[in-house]
Amino acid sequence: MAQLIKGETGEWEMVIGLEVHAQVTANSKLFSGASIEFGAAPNTHVSLVDAAMPGMLPVLNEYVVEQAVKTGYGLNAQVNQTSVFARKNYFYPDLPQGYQISQYDQPIVGTGKIEIDLPDGSVKEVGITRLRLEQDTGKSVHDMHPSKSYVDLNRSGSALMEIVSEPDIRGPEEAVAYISKLRMILQYLGTCNGNMDEGSMRADVNISVRKPGDEFGTRAEVKNVNSLKAVHQAIMFEAQRQIEIIEDGGEVDQETRLWDPNKLETRALRSKEDAHDYRYFPDPDLLPLELTDELMERIKSTLPELPDEKKHRFMESFGLSTYDASVLIAEQSRAAFFETVAEKAGDAKLAANWVINELLGALNKAEKDLNETPVSAEQLGQLVARIKDNTISGKIAKDVFAEMMETSKDADSIIDEKGLKQVTDTGAIEAIIDQVLAANPSQVETYKGGNEKLLGFFVGQVMKASQGKANPAMVNEILKKKLDG
Amino acid sequence: MSLSREDVQKVAGLARLRMTDSQLDEMAPKLNSILGFVEQLSEVETDNVEPLSNVARSTLSLRKDEVNDGECRDKVLANAPEAEEGFYAVPKVVE
Structure with a gap:
């Protein structure tokens, strides 16, 4: 479902690769024992290593290494037994070392692939080029002083995974689907919290345009794209900008641009001359990182069930649609909730309907998260089981559910208290039907005269007389017998 | 391998070193003589030798x-x- 843009000279295709920086979930930094907790007072979570004082040496965090390996397996990627840390040299006030310790041509994780779910229900594979472990920078604050920038090094030296995709993405919707799926995988693995608001996950977008089937065009890199909405907007703006340049006879510059979320535009960032002269070289303070077979095996064998595996299992063993399965696996806790409901209910498809349409719908309306639900998975499972075993109709179940949401009571006790049990006794239903027919002699005449549409009217009257408790299938059957017979 | 005056200027710029014209004139031959000295290493036959990243210890701690x-x-x-206020205060850098 590549999205094309109509220009003056025909249709254009977007070619996009994404570079995502994901902060590794851990207690301490990549090379120091300072905390990485978010939101501390400026420059408190900073050790002398992070501040790059002379003579300080980096010592690698073993847990962060494990997290990167785990992520590599989660991206179906090749994990490299030997990787090398390298210095990427540039000057900026929030980079106290004057270089970032990153990885270059020997990263810890090589090529992999993930599956993304598109809005039309289709699925596409996107290649992963590599994952590098590297240090984060500090943060500059520009609006606290008229002539100065303030620098906070709390984030400096926190571990990042730089995850680069192949240029397989063909439009803003695919880009958003890619980031969503990547975030989901990292959250399932517990290797990054995926919080874009706090900057735990940030995206840079590489984008070029071409006529479908042509060679790749010259790309621009757009930085500071820090929400899914911004990803969408930045891609559309930048693609249009490039198309206009080319159609006016110009050439796109290969450059770094900045997304401005207020003006909704991209603008050129760094002067090009020195921009990409990072002079990478192996960091002499760090030996190559060698992973043992034991470590790699242990991590591989303790991977959780990943989103796509779960999705496929839900579709295959429960017969759910791609859409339902995708909704249910979006969060691990949601998937677990659904599985409990399904087990209790004895009908996975019905359970999926109730979780997605009724429960998630009601929670959404009340602006609540699933972990705040007044109705537990066991309780919802019981309610669905009562529909399944014909104790109540689906319609009555909605009333019971509304009350459960209010009171957190069990379905069975509400059904008992209110006498909502469905009437399945033939004699009782016949008695109600006889009453209804006796009360509406003219409609009975019309029906017998050939207007069979009136059956619906009678069913409605019977259901009303039974306060919704008569089993609708039985009402239909007995009514027909009486009217036609 | 030989460095031109422009190469020296570029490297100095990347390292944020300000150099006067006379310093640049002086630096190019100096750097070239160092590079020439180091270049002698390329005479050694290393085709079947694994790269050595560090002589200190064999494994990363x-x-x-x-x-x-x-x-x-x-x-x-x-x-x-x-x-100021717990921050480093530096000349304003906004791009």
């Missing part, structure tokens, strides 16, 4: 993921030319 450092803002900022 790792640390546990424990918070046992930081929380020393006064020390961190002690050498800053300027600090």
Whole structure:
């Protein structure tokens, strides 16, 4: 479902690769024992290593290494037994070392692939080029002083995974689907919290345009794209900008641009001359990182069930649609909730309907998260089981559910208290039907005269007389017998 | 391999070193003589030799993921030319 843009000279295709920086979930930094907790007072979570004082040496965090390996397996990627840390040299006030310790041509994780779910229900594979472990920078604050920038090094030296995709993405919707799926995988693995608001996950977008089937065009890199909405907007703006340049006879510059979320535009960032002269070289303070077979095996064998595996299992063993399965696996806790409901209910498809349409719908309306639900998975499972075993109709179940949401009571006790049990006794239903027919002699005449549409009217009257408790299938059957017979 | 005056200027720029014209004139031959000295190493036959990254020890040492450092803002900022409200204060850098 590549999205094309109509220009003056025909249709254009977007070619996009994404570079995502994901902060590794851990207690301490990549090379120091300072905390990485978010939101501390400026420059408190900073050790002398992070501040790059002379003579300080980096010592690698073993847990962060494990997290990167785990992520590599989660991206179906090749994990490299030997990787090398390298210095990427540039000057900026929030980079106290004057270089970032990153990885270059020997990263810890090589090529992999993930599956993304598109809005039309289709699925596409996107290649992963590599994952590098590297240090984060500090943060500059520009609006606290008229002539100065303030620098906070709390984030400096926190571990990042730089995850680069192949240029397989063909439009803003695919880009958003890619980031969503990547975030989901990292959250399932517990290797990054995926919080874009706090900057735990940030995206840079590489984008070029071409006529479908042509060679790749010259790309621009757009930085500071820090929400899914911004990803969408930045891609559309930048693609249009490039198309206009080319159609006016110009050439796109290969450059770094900045997304401005207020003006909704991209603008050129760094002067090009020195921009990409990072002079990478192996960091002499760090030996190559060698992973043992034991470590790699242990991590591989303790991977959780990943989103796509779960999705496929839900579709295959429960017969759910791609859409339902995708909704249910979006969060691990949601998937677990659904599985409990399904087990209790004895009908996975019905359970999926109730979780997605009724429960998630009601929670959404009340602006609540699933972990705040007044109705537990066991309780919802019981309610669905009562529909399944014909104790109540689906319609009555909605009333019971509304009350459960209010009171957190069990379905069975509400059904008992209110006498909502469905009437399945033939004699009782016949008695109600006889009453209804006796009360509406003219409609009975019309029906017998050939207007069979009136059956619906009678069913409605019977259901009303039974306060919704008569089993609708039985009402239909007995009514027909009486009217036609 | 030989460095031109422009190469020296570029390297100095990347390293944020300000150099006068006369310093640049002086530096190019000096750097070239160092490079020439080091270049002698390329005469050694290394076709079947594994690259050696470090002679200190054979394995990288790792640390546990424990918070046992930081929380020393006064020390961190002690050498800053300027600090305000717990931040380093630097000339404004906005692109």
